[in-house]
Amino acid sequence: MKRVFIALMALCLLAGVPTLAAADSVKIGLMGPMTGPWASEGQEMKQVLDLLAEDLNAKRGLLGKTVEVVSEDDGGDPRTAALAAQRLATQGIVAVIGTYGSSVTEATQNIYDESKIIQIANGSTAIRLTEKGLKYFFRTCPRDDEQGRVAVQTIQKLGFKKVAILHDNTTYAKGLADEAKGLLEKEGVEIVFYDALTPGERDYTAILTKMKGASPDVVFFTGYYPEAGLLLRQKKEMNWPVPFIGGDATNNPDLVKIAGKDAAEGFYFLSAPLPKDLPTPEAKAFLAEFKKKYGNEPASIYAVLAGDGFRVISAAIEAVKSTDPDALADYLHNKMKDFPGLTGTLSFNEKGDRVGEVYRVYKVDADGNFILQP
Amino acid sequence: MEEFFQQLTNGLAVGGIYALIALGYTMVYGVLKLINFAHGDLFTIGSYLGLTLLTSLSLTDRLAPAAGVLVLAVMVMGLVAVVGALLERVAYRPLRQSPRLSAVVSALGASIFFSNALMLIYGARFQVYPQGILPKVAVNIFGLYVPLVRILILAASVVMMLALYFFIQKTRIGTAIRAAAIDQDAARLMGIDVDRVILFVFLIGPALGGVAGLMVGLHYGQINFTMGWVYGLKAFTAAILGGIGNIPGAMVGGILLGVIEALGAAYLSIAWKDAIAFGVLIIILIVRPTGLLGERVAEKV
Amino acid sequence: MMEKRTLTYLVLGAVLALCPLVLNPYWTDVLNNIGLYAALGLSLNLIVGHAGLFNLGHAAFYAVGAYTAAILNTMFHIPVLALLPLCALTAGIFALLVAKPIIHLRGDYLCIVTIGVGEIVRIALINNIFGITGGANGIFGISRPNLFGLVIRKPHEFFYLIWFFVAATAFFFHRLENSRFGRALNYLREDETAAEGSGIDTAHYKLMAFVIGAAWAGMVGNLYAAKMTIISPESFSFWESVLMFTLIILGGSGSIPGVLLGAFLVIGLPEVFRGFTNARMMVFGAAMIAMMIFRTGGILPAKPRRYILPGREEGQGGAA
The missing domain is CATH 3.40.50.2300 (Response regulator)
Structure with missing residues (x-):
């Protein structure tokens, strides 16, 4: 000893x-x-x-x-x-x-x-x-509130009326989901589904099946790309054509690899502009x-x-x-x-937050590229 | 009602994987009374090796897809079996005569070692299986939409479970495994080479875990070096649920756990899914203290 | 013989007490972490090492204590350290409720149930049960402990608070070990049937061990909350239970010096291995196996009880 x-x-x-x-x-x-x-x-x-x-x-x-x-x-x-x-x-x-x-x-x-x-x-x-x-x-x-605001803008601009929100119970994803939910309700958009998945699993078909039962126009997933990729892939396997929007944690080329190009096509996500678009x-x-x-x-x-x-x-x-x-x-x-x-x-404000419009909307095209939306 | 059956099939597919991993848990436990916490990581090794072999040998291109996958499965089983046997030799054999919990800590160490070694070898990013190896066909069963792959996974688990069951029940080495499970010393006195029996167990258990890893990779596509921890815990739960040391029990436990999770998510809450599964497990154990089918082995007193 | 050992511990204790004077804040804080886990390990040692109950869900009770402290401190502004007894009480009551129906389960079945309890608690905390746990965010803004007007905030200040608590813990469990209660626990660990035959109410003793161990973990939870000032569910994962369990077995199940050493190894080694950067946890895993093989019963295992029989210099122990 x-x-x-x-x-x-x-x-x-x-x-x-x-x-x-x-x-x-x-x-x-x-x-x-x-x-x-x-x-x-x-x-x-x-x-x-x-x-x-x-x-x-x-x-x-x-x-x-x-x-x-x-x-x-x-x-x-x-x-x-x-x-x-x-x-x-x-x-x-x-x-x-x-x-x-x-x-x-x-x-x-x-x-x-x-x-x-x-x-x-x-x-x-x-x-x-x-x-x-x-x-x-x-x-x-x-911050999450900034991203929530842009997410709600996007959802409204694309004309979706019934929204399902799915998060993964991490601080980040829950914060964004809550932010978006509050804003959407204020705008009179119907939230038909609100729940959390367990990150790190492989099979999300039970969640997708349940979500499908609520028949949303769009699913807003605020979690991370490994789960987003699996959700897209399994949604495709289920033949459920609902559009998905992701938060900025889904911004990763591995998302397309996991989902496959055909399943990832049409996926919207919010993100700070990618270096290639600057x-x-x-x-x-x-x-x-x-x-x-x-x-x-x-x-x-x-x-x-x-x-x-x-x-x-x-x-x-x-x-x-x-x-x-x-x-x-x-x-x-x-x-x-x-x-x-x-x-x-x-630039930073007095709180230390980054100032200015940061978020952009991206869409995945048929070749799996991230295309900046106007 | 349709949604209920859909969820049931979802649960069965997940449960099939749990069951396959649980088989390895239960076999090792049956003979050594050791909770092999590294088993989940052997599963992960299986899926990483599967990916490497798949991309480097391009078996599925040279052979027909079905034959390619079969050859791949055999290769993965063989390699993971070797890793399992090495693990036993290095980390568990020196501890066979020591307190049971010492081996558990050694197993935990092995688990940390394996997952971090995988991270160093393959990198920390998620690895992805190439798409389109398994047919993306769906079958329509009474209006239910079930991808063929899910049926295949369940069928493969059942086939392997049955094969294992008959192997244990009908063959000579199977009989020896059962004898060693009941009493190692008595088995030794009867002329059974217990070391060989244990080696066998550590070839078969990890092989089943490895092939489960391959199946997860082929079906879900995305694999990660930390995934063994979650799957291992689920499989351990499944093995206990059915009665640890009991081969049909592992199968029943695995499938039941998958179904409980799917139905719990569907009708209670998704966020509470795992808590619901554990809650059910605890209630079952309070009512039946040795699992659903009971254990087939006596714990050393 | 006894005296020499006491002396060794005194010297080691004195050296430890001087550590913050020579160490930088980082290594002092490493020692603080070791202290917390040493106290957790000692509390779990009563359950695993002495009663022989395979508990892999100790983080649940640790969490109950930490959240009790955090919630009452942030809502009602009660000083953190004043909540110590209450944290012990809530964790103890929670353990009593949970353990009562499951305490009769054998070995590995008990193990999975305790894992289950730990996971249920964690999931409940994440899902913001009763609306008071703050969900995944956890609870922040817990006030610093205040001891007789001295606010404790720096690592070397926490060092003395935490290690004083560890010393008190070691003393308490040392006394408990050598009490009638401790002997009864060892008896039922070695042979439950015989213990029951000798008139020991095994279920009662097991339950008591569980509750005392859990209550103590609740107090450590309080200290943890005070030290971090923010707690969140990820600090109470299954992995934490695994760490506590590992340090006991590695150090020497049932032995107080063993558990202390185990805490040094399990919490200290990953820090020492920081030089290996990304490979540090792999090296740690290999070290765990190596240490277990090298000392299969733990590094400082508990010595079998010995009794001096009248008429002999040193006798063989009777019924352990």
Whole structure:
């Protein structure tokens, strides 16, 4: 027991030492799910940040120093995330990018705030994260209420009268579903079905059969792409031609792979504009480089949003010429206007939310491409 | 009423998969009294191996689709059986004489190891089976619309269950497995090579799990390195529901669990579906403490 | 002999108490997590290690305690630590209601039922049962614990609160182990029929073990809620129950030092393995198997009870 304990203590000390290393680089943290069910998101976030940092270092670095990305695994779980945040906070980072899930982000907000580290979340859309008045918290993704509003607009524009809403009981999907439900009811649109599926399963025919019984004009699914793909596929197998609309978590090319092109055709989803649809040279150059380095285009929009977080903070550091968190926060809140991001122009309001119209409507065509709707 | 029967068929198809995985659980449990928590991950390995073999050998193009799938199934069964036997050798055999719960922890460790190893090998993204291997035909049974694949899955599970049942009941090695299940020491005294029996069990159980993984991949298309955990838990529930260690029990339990889930989702609540299934399980166990069909093995006292 | 062991523990305790002074906040927080799981492990150890009940749903009681604290704190602004007894009470009553009809189930049947209870609780929390659990969002804005005017917020402050609680837990379960109650539990774990034959009301004792263990987990839930200030259903998944169970068996079922060591390994190792980045959980899985094979009965297994018989220096234990 004693030996084990001493060994553990030694490990603790060893792991504690590197934090004292000289600060000849600017450190940006990345907190993302590198293991667990959302590992693909976190690993791609890391790819994007590694690429951007490499790029920046090749050009000019930051403040005459090199940029270093320090990444930690949050496992997609609040407790692990709190540890990851403590660990990042001790490593002398200026800012942290991440993370994906809203409740995971929430478990870390206080830790970063108390350590005066700027946090730029990339996938946490729950409304209340920015309602607490935290000075150092920002996010590059829009909020659920914004997305709910666009979803309701879209549903009305397409002329649907009876709507089924299906979510998956995650913070994000439930938030979006509630938001949309409230707005639709206010507009006098009938909600004929409202329930949650269990994510991570393979067979959703029982749910589809039940939903079919309620005969909706359209199904609004607010969950994630693996389930959306299966729903589309199984709906097709059932010969049920109802149109589907998805939230921005369904924006992933793997959706088409899972559903198959014929089943995915005609699927609408909301999303921040994809890099390929942005005319900016930044987005085009980024896509080309990403493809060159990793062999494919980024699959997840959230990874790209993490990239925007990184670009925003490095631009801020250059602009204020320091890594002082108060100056940086002030710059991001008040001075940065219409920064040319990979996902469109970026500015933040006093709460740290991204301002401006972000969402677009996309439709999947017969070849499985995502086509921007006018 | 039509919706009821539709939901019933939905439940039967899901239950068929549960049953197939539960068979492996129950076999291992019958002989070793071990809850093999890594069984769900052997199932996942089966579906990943199936995908690799399918895309790299393009069997279904060279042979007729039916023959191709059959050859594929045999190959997956063989490979997963080898993994199962290795697992037994490395993680379970050293623990055979130690407290039962130690082996459970070893099994949990193996489960973590396998799922994360799959993530490292194949990447964290969802993997997708190519489409159009199984016929997308639907059969019309009394006005009910049932995809042919679902009938095939159920039929395949039933066939394998029956084959396993006769194998255990009628063959020499089957008799040895039953003997070892009742009392390993007595079986050893009767000249049965218990190590060989256990090896056999760890070839058959994982093979069934692996082929279930292949079926899930072929039918649902989308596979993921974490899916074994959910399926494993469901299959374990099914095995207990029917009476663990009991082969027809695993079949009954699996199909029943699938049906309870589908009907619970249809008539009570989708969001509470799993809670309903567990609630039913608990009530059944309160009334029948050793599962529906009872267990066929005595726990060591 | 006894004295030497006590001394070892005292020294180890003193070293541990000095840790926050030399460790950075991250490693201190790792120790806090270890402390929470050590307390959870000790509470589950009474059920699994001593009574021999295969419980894989302990997170349910942990959750009941955490939610009791969170709900009462955010709605009525009762200080979190003042809710400790109430958390124990709600978790204990819940365990009593749940366990009463199922306690007679044998081994693995009990295991699946406890898994079921854990999952039902989690699903109920996600579906915002009674409209008070906040659904998938959980409950946020739980106030920091306040001890005699000192607000506890930093990891090294929590360290002393949590490890004081762990020490109290270890002391309580140590006393319980060596009481009539603890001996009765061990008896029925080793041989239920014989225990019943000797006049031990087995169902009653099992139930008591279950309720005490659950009540204690409820208190740990309170501390967890106070530490995180936000709780959500995903913190109480089946996986948490598995972790608690694993640390007991790995460390040594029925042995308090074993359970403490188990908490260090199960919670600490994944942190130590962060250097392996994406492979860290795979390495952890392999380490679990290796440790189990290396020490099949756990790393620090419980020693069989020994009794000094009159007239002999050191005698063989009678009825265990």
